[in-house]
Structure formats: C-alpha cells, structure tokens
Amino acid sequence: MQIDVIPCVNESRYDEFINKTVIAVDVLRATSTIVTALSNGCKGIIPVETVCQAKNLQENGDLLAGERYCKKITGFDLGNSPFEFMTPEIEGKRIVMTTTNGTRALHKSGKATYILAGAMLNAAACADAVLKLKKDIVILCAGTKDEFSLEDGLCAGLIIEETKRRIELSELNDFAMAMNSAFLHNQGRIEEAILQCSNGKRLCKMGLKEDVLYCAKMNFINTVPFLSGDVMIPYEF
C-alpha cells in the first residue's frame, strides 16, 4: 500500500485519484467540523462549493452551514466552528455545507474510488478505514488560497504514522516523507505548532483560539466521514 501526499488543491490533477482512496484534509476547520458533526448525530453532510449551490440543494429540514473568510454566511443556520456542531439540533439532520478550501478538496477528489474526510481528530480512525478499503492512498491537503497550510501537512504526517503502525507501507512519495518527518518532529507540541502556523494565528486573532485547540486534538473521534453519492456519512467499519 502506497501513500502520496499532495500539498494543496491546485497542485492536484484529477487523474491522480483514479483507483485510489483519497483523504481530504482541512484541519482548520472544514474537515474537523465535518468529523465533529457526524460524530454528534448529524445524518449526512453535503459539501458544495458555492453559496448558491447550498441554497439550491437545501431540502425541507436541511440545515445550511458555511463560512467565507472564517465568518458564518448571512442567512445560514451554522458557520464552520466545530463547537456549533455539538448541539442536539443537528441530530438526525442533513447539513448542506460550503467552505472556502475544504469542500473544494472534496470535489477535486471526484475521480477517486473512495473519498474520506480526515482531520487530527480522526487520524487513527482514518488509518483503520483505509486498511479496510484496500486501495493506495492519496492525502489531499486543502491548503489555503492555493498555498500549503502547515496544519494539513502535520495531519497528513499523523495519518501516515497511524497507518505505519498498522501495516508496512510499500512507498511514500517525497512530500509524504517530508510531512511524516515534520509530524514526528512536532508530535510532542502539536498544539503549539498549529497555533504558530498562518491559519492558527489568523483564527486566534479573530477570537477563535478554542477552535484551533480543539482541531489540534489527535485521535479523539472514531468517526470517518465517507462520501456516498453527494453526501458524507459515517463510514461503517
């Protein structure tokens, strides 16, 4: 089993995903929030790219969620903070969600055989899932505005480490080796590393330090969001 890591969405080509399991990673905050929502009883999440699409796809009873520039979209029920997705109001509900980079990563992965959402929170569970799916793996870091984001790279490094603990990997691409090393160097100080990276600092300035600290928790949730048709649902082990 091979793992490739791609540094950001605009670096990826659709054909790289054919016959693979793709794990889309947007630690701050889209995939952390999706993992949290599904582990709190949300029935399914429909990731879309635009506000317009979100409104068009909303059916009776669905909630709308999403952010632009880290802020909730006007008229939407929820933003993109994981803490908003820990309430009983989302239980049994479908949520149509649009975020800046995370949903782009999920859509870019369209040609993959299986598409999962990964975060620090569910890295170990992701490793369990990819072993069951028995395909080579691509970890697609969402990044920010077409640039690499450290927190996504560290998460890729953690998922690789968790997978290595379970099986012997046949190969890692150069970027995967680099991210695995970067994770191992920082594993004793992940919170600090994520607070110091560009998105971590930006969210702290906006008063969202608690979000950053929550998203930095490792292997805290066993839910793996799995794209079934257009809806992310919990992967059934």
Place this chain on the structure above:
Amino acid sequence: MQIDVIPCVNESRYDEFINKTVIAVDVLRATSTIVTALSNGCKGIIPVETVCQAKNLQENGDLLAGERYCKKITGFDLGNSPFEFMTPEIEGKRIVMTTTNGTRALHKSGKATYILAGAMLNAAACADAVLKLKKDIVILCAGTKDEFSLEDGLCAGLIIEETKRRIELSELNDFAMAMNSAFLHNQGRIEEAILQCSNGKRLCKMGLKEDVLYCAKMNFINTVPFLSGDVMIPYEF
C-alpha cells in the same frame, strides 16, 4: 528577516521575488555541482535553460556542461556530476551549463534583488551570505518535473536552521516551518533520507550513489554562487 520556502519551480510567481534574496536549491545535482565547480577554481557558470542556448552562448575557451535525464548531453564537455568539476581542467574557465530543473529555478528567480545557489554542501555559507545581503529570503526548491523533491526541502530546512543559529527570524511561511521540522527530524540521518527519496533512488539505480552521498554532505564548502549579470560567480564576503 523573513524566510519563505517554495516547494517547486512551478509553484512560484515572479512577483514573490521582488526585493528579496532568492536561494535556488537543486541538491541532486545542479546547485551542488555549481557550488563544487566554483570552489574548484571555475571562473563563472552561465546557467541556461536549453541546449541550443548553451551552444549559442559558448565563447572561445568556455566549457559546455549539462544533463538530460541524468545523462551528459552529447557533444558537451561535462555532465552534471559534481566529481567531473573537481579537475584542474576547469580552473579559470567559464562553464555554460544547462540542467533540467536547477537552471529553471535560477531563471525563474530573475526578479529577485540577489540570486544565490544553495545546496547541503554550502548551507552554512548561504546563511552567512543572506545576513550580509540584508533582504528577506525566498528559498526556491527546484523539485523534479514540477513536483517537490525531498532533498531540496531538507536543504531548505538546513539553511533555515543555519540562519536561525545566527539571528532571530521574524517569520517563516508554513512551508518553511514544515521543511525546518523535516530537516530537524532527519538531521542525524541525512544520507539515509536522501538515499531513500525519489531522486536518490533513481540516481543509485543509475550507478551514481557516490554523487548522492557527496551531495548529502552538510556545510562542507564555503563558496556561495552569486548571480552577477548572467554569470554565477563566488560571492565575496
């Protein structure tokens, strides 16, 4: 002083280099070879992108050097192995050189105020030079065929570490932080890491393991190639 690292040439935009010192890095093997040549008495190296340009720019007494697919170009005096540039024949000579990725990185940096060539071999000397030049720094990893190469990233991480030993850096971009961490995780086993990466394995298969081991030597040469007009000459401290 700030350091940004760019993962590969196609990821860079010309305007990112304005008013900066750029260090172009192609550890296997272009910049390692340029460093070696200048430290062995070569008068100057003219980096060009194509074989045709190399032939057109050759003046009386100049040597032609370069590779395609890791092999010497037919009719050229020298290939791209650093060991070819340790002979008395290059003393006092100008060399016109074309390589696949390294010279592209040097040309892409055109809008920078200062352009240096960096390698594992001269990382500490690069740190000394950038301090004298007093500009923010961009380390441009050449990569291979538009993809990130681990050895270039580890070299960027080493140059950052050497710079941090000399001054307090005001800021690193996310990719620079990741590369610095990856270097620190591997610093006790750099040879092994570079033998395992994609280019390291490819060169070993071609019987060029000695080249890889030589290029993995850290802080071994004090020469810093500095682009003056169209010619790389040793930076004068």
